[in-house]
Amino acid sequence: MSAYIQKLILQGEHQKQDFKFQVNDSRKIAKSISAFANTDGGKLLIGVKDNGVIAGVRSDEEFYMIEAAAQMYCKPNIDFAYRTWQIEGKTVLEIDIPSLSQKPCFAENEQGKWLAYIRMDDQNILANTVRLKYWKRMQSQAGTFIRYSDKEKLLLEFLNDHPFITLKRFCKLASIPRYLAENLIVNLMITGIIEMGQSEKHTWFRLKDPGDINNLEDFENTNGWE
Numbered sequence: 001m002s003a004y005i006q007k008l009i010l011q012g013e014h015q016k017q018d019f020k021f022q023v024n025d026s027r028k029i030a031k032s033i034s035a036f037a038n039t040d041g042g043k044l045l046i047g048v049k050d051n052g053v054i055a056g057v058r059s060d061e062e063f064y065m066i067e068a069a070a071q072m073y074c075k076p077n078i079d080f081a082y083r084t085w086q087i088e089g090k091t092v093l094e095i096d097i098p099s100l101s102q103k104p105c106f107a108e109n110e111q112g113k114w115l116a117y118i119r120m121d122d123q124n125i126l127a128n129t130v131r132l133k134y135w136k137r138m139q140s141q142a143g144t145f146i147r148y149s150d151k152e153k154l155l156l157e158f159l160n161d162h163p164f165i166t167l168k169r170f171c172k173l174a175s176i177p178r179y180l181a182e183n184l185i186v187n188l189m190i191t192g193i194i195e196m197g198q199s200e201k202h203t204w205f206r207l208k209d210p211g212d213i214n215n216l217e218d219f220e221n222t223n224g225w226e
Contacts, residue, residue, distance in 0.1 A: 013122040016042040023062040030073035030107035035117035035124035041099035047092040056090025075106045164204040
């Protein structure tokens with residue numbers, strides 16, 4: 001059985017896996033649970049350091065803190081599966097968090113605010129307002145009516161010639177306020193015409209099936225984020 005855990009550890013931290021040396025704050029672990037639940041689901045290995053060294057969990061209290069995170073500090077509550085493994089005399093907790101079919105899952109932070117996170121590579125990132133609007137619209141029973149106005153045409157023509165666009169640039173390009181730009185983009189996301197990309201520092205939008213496009217780094221070098 002140790003070979004199973006060792007194989008997971010060798011994969012390192014990634015989109016669907018995170019290591020936790022210890023759990024001493026339920027609210028902090030709720031952030032990780034929210035991120036996995038709002039993305040593709042994932043696995044927490046508790047008792048493993050960031051470098052993959054097995055330290056083991058200190059006590060049963062750590063499991064109860066994870067349980068509190070999922071039940072008290074996540075909204076909606078998250079049901080998770082778990083297993084314990086004995087490796088070299090040390091206990092590792094394996095926590096499997098499902099991806100929610102209806103997103104988002106919010107986590108309460110230390111200030112009592114409920115925030116939603118997503119998982120990007122090995123980072124937990126705060127979900128932006130466009131993603132929150134997209135999730136809300138996805139849960140709506142009403143259909144999405146798209147009016148192909150000059151603004152939509154302007155956006156799609158730009159994306160035909162460029163690999164991506166930021167919200168700030170689209171607002172300038174279309175001369176519209178941010179909330180209108182967000183709503184228009186969400187409409188096109190709902191219909192599958194464009195998609196959103198996000199990193200820790202940047203959010204961008206691109207055609208869902210762009211074909212051959214320029215490298216994003218090349219576009220960034222031309223002040224593409226402005």
